[in-house]
Amino acid sequence: MDKPVAPSSGFSREYVNSGEMRNQGWEVAITATPVERKNFTWTVSGTYYRNRSEVLKLADGVEELDIEAAFEDIGTFAVVGQPYGTIFGSAWQRNADGKLIIDPSTGLPYLDPVRKALGNPFPDFLAGIRNSFTIAQNFNVSFLWDFRKGGKIWNGTYARLNRLGRTEESANRDGENAEYVIDGVLGTGVVNDDGTAVAGTAANDVKVSAYDYFRSYKGDAGAAVEQHLEDGSWARLREVSASYRLNFKGNAAGKKIIQYLDFNFTAINLLLFTKYKGVDPETSLTGAGSNIQGFDYFNNPGVKTFTFGIRAGF
Amino acid sequence: MKTTKHTIIYILLLVVTLSGCKKYLDDASVNPNDPEKATPSSLLANIEVATFSNTSGNLARRSGILIQQLAGTDGQMIELANYQILEGDVTNEWNGIYNNVIINCNIMNADFGERNPYFNGIAKVLKAYNLGLATTNWGDVPFTEAGKGLSDNIMSPKYDTQQSIYASLQTLLSEAITDLEKPEDANDYFPSGDFIHGGDPAKWIKTAWLLKARFANHLSQRNAGESASLALQYLENAGLTGTEDDANAIFGENGNELNQWYAFESSRGGYIRMGAYFIDTLKASNDPRLPFYATTDDDGLYTGSNVDPGLANISASAVGTYFGSANSPAPMATYVEALFIKAEANLRAGNTAEAASAHNDAVKASIAQVTGASDAAYEAIFANETSESVNLSKIMYQKYVALFTQNEVWTDWRRTGFPQLEANPSGFVSGIPTILPTPQEERLYNPNAVNVTNVLNKMWIDAD
Numbered sequence: 001m002d003k004p005v006a007p008s009s010g011f012s013r014e015y016v017n018s019g020e021m022r023n024q025g026w027e028v029a030i031t032a033t034p035v036e037r038k039n040f041t042w043t044v045s046g047t048y049y050r051n052r053s054e055v056l057k058l059a060d061g062v063e064e065l066d067i068e069a070a071f072e073d074i075g076t077f078a079v080v081g082q083p084y085g086t087i088f089g090s091a092w093q094r095n096a097d098g099k100l101i102i103d104p105s106t107g108l109p110y111l112d113p114v115r116k117a118l119g120n121p122f123p124d125f126l127a128g129i130r131n132s133f134t135i136a137q138n139f140n141v142s143f144l145w146d147f148r149k150g151g152k153i154w155n156g157t158y159a160r161l162n163r164l165g166r167t168e169e170s171a172n173r174d175g176e177n178a179e180y181v182i183d184g185v186l187g188t189g190v191v192n193d194d195g196t197a198v199a200g201t202a203a204n205d206v207k208v209s210a211y212d213y214f215r216s217y218k219g220d221a222g223a224a225v226e227q228h229l230e231d232g233s234w235a236r237l238r239e240v241s242a243s244y245r246l247n248f249k250g251n252a253a254g255k256k257i258i259q260y261l262d263f264n265f266t267a268i269n270l271l272l273f274t275k276y277k278g279v280d281p282e283t284s285l286t287g288a289g290s291n292i293q294g295f296d297y298f299n300n301p302g303v304k305t306f307t308f309g310i311r312a313g314f
Numbered sequence: 315m316k317t318t319k320h321t322i323i324y325i326l327l328l329v330v331t332l333s334g335c336k337k338y339l340d341d342a343s344v345n346p347n348d349p350e351k352a353t354p355s356s357l358l359a360n361i362e363v364a365t366f367s368n369t370s371g372n373l374a375r376r377s378g379i380l381i382q383q384l385a386g387t388d389g390q391m392i393e394l395a396n397y398q399i400l401e402g403d404v405t406n407e408w409n410g411i412y413n414n415v416i417i418n419c420n421i422m423n424a425d426f427g428e429r430n431p432y433f434n435g436i437a438k439v440l441k442a443y444n445l446g447l448a449t450t451n452w453g454d455v456p457f458t459e460a461g462k463g464l465s466d467n468i469m470s471p472k473y474d475t476q477q478s479i480y481a482s483l484q485t486l487l488s489e490a491i492t493d494l495e496k497p498e499d500a501n502d503y504f505p506s507g508d509f510i511h512g513g514d515p516a517k518w519i520k521t522a523w524l525l526k527a528r529f530a531n532h533l534s535q536r537n538a539g540e541s542a543s544l545a546l547q548y549l550e551n552a553g554l555t556g557t558e559d560d561a562n563a564i565f566g567e568n569g570n571e572l573n574q575w576y577a578f579e580s581s582r583g584g585y586i587r588m589g590a591y592f593i594d595t596l597k598a599s600n601d602p603r604l605p606f607y608a609t610t611d612d613d614g615l616y617t618g619s620n621v622d623p624g625l626a627n628i629s630a631s632a633v634g635t636y637f638g639s640a641n642s643p644a645p646m647a648t649y650v651e652a653l654f655i656k657a658e659a660n661l662r663a664g665n666t667a668e669a670a671s672a673h674n675d676a677v678k679a680s681i682a683q684v685t686g687a688s689d690a691a692y693e694a695i696f697a698n699e700t701s702e703s704v705n706l707s708k709i710m711y712q713k714y715v716a717l718f719t720q721n722e723v724w725t726d727w728r729r730t731g732f733p734q735l736e737a738n739p740s741g742f743v744s745g746i747p748t749i750l751p752t753p754q755e756e757r758l759y760n761p762n763a764v765n766v767t768n769v770l771n772k773m774w775i776d777a778d
Contacts, residue, residue, distance in 0.1 A: 006760030007409045007753065008456040008471045009463035010417025061470075064758050072390065072402050090400065105744060113767035115402055115754065191743070195751075195767035211624060212740070221623075222398050222742065 003059045004066065018059035021084055025051030041134040050125040053083045064088070064117075068291045074154055074225045076292045079117045085293050087118045087152055089225035095199040100184030103197070107206035108216055109184055111224055113195030119152030119229050121294025128238070138247070144239040148282070153232040154225060155278050156297035163219025170218070173210035180213040181205060232281040232294065234274035241266040262311040269304045354426045354433045355507030357418050361440050362509050364414030366563035368447055370574040370644035370719065373407050375586060377724035380746055381714070382589040382735050384633070385619035387626040391585040395623040397741035399769050401754040407451070408753040415444045416461035424465055427493075429502045432515050435493030436505060439522045442486045443646065446529060449479045450725045451750045453773035454764045457482050473764040476774035477536075483529045487522045494519045509564040510646075521561045523552030524647050528722070531655050532775050534662060534729055542659040549656050554649045557683050562643035575638040575719070587630040591735060593618030596715065599696060602681055602689040606636035607718055621738045636684055637719050645720055650680045654713040658730075661709060666701035673699050673709050680716035707732050728776045749773050 001019045005011055028048045035042040055078045058065050065078045067085065074089035093101045093110040100109040125148075132142035161167045182204060190198040208217070215221040220228075243264035250256040274281055280301035286292045352360075378384035379394050386395030390403075419441035427434040448455045456471035457479045463469050474482070494515040498504070505513035511521070527548035533541040565573040578586065588608045593616055596604045604616055608631040611617045619630040636642060645651075653676035661669035677697035681689055699708060710732035717723050727733070728748050737746045747769035756763040 004755060004759050005463065005469050006471065006756050006763065007405070008412045008416075008460050008756060008760065009469045010412060010420070010461035011463045011469075012409060012413055012755070014463075014469070061761060062759060073400075090402075103742075106740060106742070108742075111398065111400070111742060113400060113751065114757075115400070189744075191768060191770075193768050193771060194765075195769075215624075216396075222393050222396055 001059060001065075003062060016059055018057070019078075020056040021053060021078075022056055023051060023053045025049070039136045041132075043132040043134075044129065045132075046127070046129045048125060048127045051122070053085075053122070055080050055082060055084050068286075070292055070295065073115075074118075074156075074295070075115075076121075076295075077117065082117050083120045083122055085121060085291055087121055087154060087225075087229065087294055089115055089118055089154075091116050091118060091226040092224045093197050095185055100182065100204075101187045101197050101199045102182060102184045102204040102206060104186050104189050104206055106212070107182065107204070107208035108212065109182060109224070110187060110191075110197040111222070118226050119294075120150075121152050121232075123148045123232070124150035138245040139243070141242040142240070143237065145235065146238045147235045149233050151232040151281075151294065152229045153276065153278070153281050153294045153296055155228045155230050155276070156220065156295065157279075157299070158277050159218070159220035159223065159228045160298075163215045163221050165214060170210070170214045173214060178210045179207040180210065180217075181207055182213070182217060230276055230278075230281075232274075232276055234272060234276065234281050236269065236273070236282075237271040239266065239268050240270055257314065259313040262309075262313075264307075264309045264311070266307040267305070268307075269302050351425055352421070354422060354430055354503055355505070357422050357426075357507075358433060358436060358505065359507035359509070361415050361418045361422070361437060362507070364410055364418075365440055365444060365646070366509075366565070366644065367574065368407065368410045368415065368444060369563045369646050369721070371407065371410065373447060373451060373721050374574070374644070374719055375578065376750075377721045378719060379586070379589070381724050381727050382591040382621055383714070383718055383723070384592070385587050385589045385621065385626065385630070386585070386623050387587045387619050387628050387630070388585045389582060391582075392623040392626070395621070395626075395738060397738065397743045397745075397747050397769065399747055399751060401751045401757060401767065404452075404750050405753045405755055408448075408756070411444045411448050412456070412461055416441060417464065420461045420465060426503075429500075431493035431496040432501050432505045432513070432518075433503065435490040435515065435522075436508060436511075436513075436518050438486055438490035438493065439518055439525065442483050442490070442522075442525055442529075445479065445486075446483060446525065447721060449476055449483075449773075450532070450721070450775075452752065453749050453766060453771070455479070470760045470762045472762045480529055480533060480775070484526060487526045487529075490522050491519055494522070510561050517559060517561075520552045520554055520559050521647055523548050524554065524561075524652050527552065527652065527655050527659075528647065531659055532725060532729065534658070535775060535777060538662050542663040545655055545659040546663065549652055549659075552652065554652050557649045557679065560648040561646045562648075563646055564643055565641050567640050572640050573638065573642045573644065575633045575644075576640045576642070579632060579638065584628045587619040587626070587628065587632055588617075590618035590620050590630075591733075592715075592718075593631060595711075595733075600692060601715065602687075602692055603636075603684045603715065603718075606634055606684050608632070608634045609638075621736065622740045623738075624740050633719070645717070650676055650683060650716050651713075651720075651722065653679060654709065654716065657704075657709045658706070658713075661704065661706060666704055669709070670699040670701050670704040673697075673704055673712065676716065677712050680712075706730060707734075725775075728773075743768075743770055745770055748776060 002013050003016045031045040033043050063080045066075050067078050068076050076085050077088035078084050079086055091112045093112050103110050127147045130144045134140045162170050184204045186200045186202050186204050187197045188200045217223050246261045248256050248258050278296050283299040285295040285297055285299055379386045386392050419437040422437040453476050454473045457474040459468045459471035511517035527545045530541050530544040608616055611631050612629050617630045619627040653672050657669045657672035674697040710730050714723050714733050749771045751767050752765045757765050
């Protein structure tokens, strides 16, 4: 393991043999054929996958490890007791009941001076179901649905668009709702030496301008990264495909030039159902080969693909 | 006869070949293309280049914004302008000091110190300069155990108190001066790879005394009298004669040699603009340095951006050509600074006449250095103090202008309270930060770290 050390030693990393992680999961695939007739077959196949990882031990004196360089405010970490690759970044300060503590001088929540583990980017489970129908032996159509439950995504795109005033939520910022009161408890204005704010008991009533609200609370100019973690669940119609085979009869002598023609049509990524505010929760900022999961910062969505093909057999 | 002669030649050849062979076998395991030790000149070049980046990189950008010479107008500079400085934001600067300078100075001392006092002395001066940056930005930091992961296997250096660090800085610089005063023939190698003073030990001795004066003067809040008398004595020893004694960070015109202000503006244009307070006071006093310090805005005027980035003006003036050209040097420790230290220390010691004349000399020297000429109209008003009229506010304001872009000005402001600045009213904390938070990597991986999270804490030298 590339163990981080205190940079004041003159080094930033040393190689040590250390680290322990547990992965527990299962994967199930079932195929059934509910209907099987001469001219009609219906096949269903389903898959289910879940995995739970937990970092058990890193190295002596190391409880949190930055596993891949990302942004200053957000990174991908291995934290003891958390799944490998947890999202780690800036958070708001909260009182014992989990309510935001609001700075009475600005009306904005206090930022926690220490970054922390914010959420698990990996899903609770993934599932897929494929229905295939074969009609009259030469026409086949199938539908593949994919499901993902859970898994956090940092929607950095939405944060930046809020800051720029380009989201639907921020559209009416100059209208009658130009002032906002953030839900939380008022701080007493006292900040301890360690940077933690002392919470009061009264509910926050300090108004902030739309400008500050969409930049420093809902946006990414000083807002905690925590604000933009979203649930990445989705259901999608991953693939629809149909194929038809046209068999030719021979001529009188039984000879034929073309034996058959296959027509096939495939559409990928037709429908997506998700509460995620970005374009597509199934997206990767850094691509394959990276440990970073669940970062969306102006990522491209998955493309819709339509393929049509003809194949001739001679 | 002939045969004998030939035989002798053959025998000689054999001997030569055999001895050559033996020597060859001895060195066979040494790969000349993969040295295990760096040469002293490559070590020094590394130390200096890292020092240049520490001098004019993010530490300078941050202090310039905090004391309103500059304004953060976009990107992460907005967070800085809003005083939101978190533990993840300061790692690069910290590593620049400890990973890139301190450990290499220690290696220089261990591998070449004994037989190369000039190399060693220069490395010690630069180590003191960089640890001075560390303590004036972070307060209590590793000093005695810093950068000893390799030599002593210290992976969790202890944090020294700032009080003991200031004592150690003086000792380190005195050692450096002793090294640099040794005769030339005490050196195996004469210093090369020195961009700052071209390997001249006499100039390095001056810089070492100047740094001693700077660090003595930093203790003005702790011991007003002694800090003044020591600073004056050290300046006397330095005997600086002009700007040719300046220690500067040197930059070039090519890709990775570029001046840091220039490079930052090229890659992140509009993130930093001139500060409104700075521009407004320079304009009000008709300061001749203004066109050198700042560019004009789109309308051909000099404008600064508001201290509150909520009111940022991205098209305000940017850092001008004097500090912001591709190859502009960045000052580290200069003649002008020495004159201002002289003025401040004399004032504190009650020598008001000397304070006034040092102040006037400092202002004139700065104007001559920046503009290449004197400015009679300006100097008649602002470089014309007398023992009655000179005061701390005037000295510190002029130093604030003259030391534009230098990290030192933040320390001066914290110590003296001048110039009097209004904090950004929309800041995340209720005042201008006075210390940097401990870097995240130190909090996580160094059990000996003294953690600072509140950027309004006061460090030892600043306490009243």
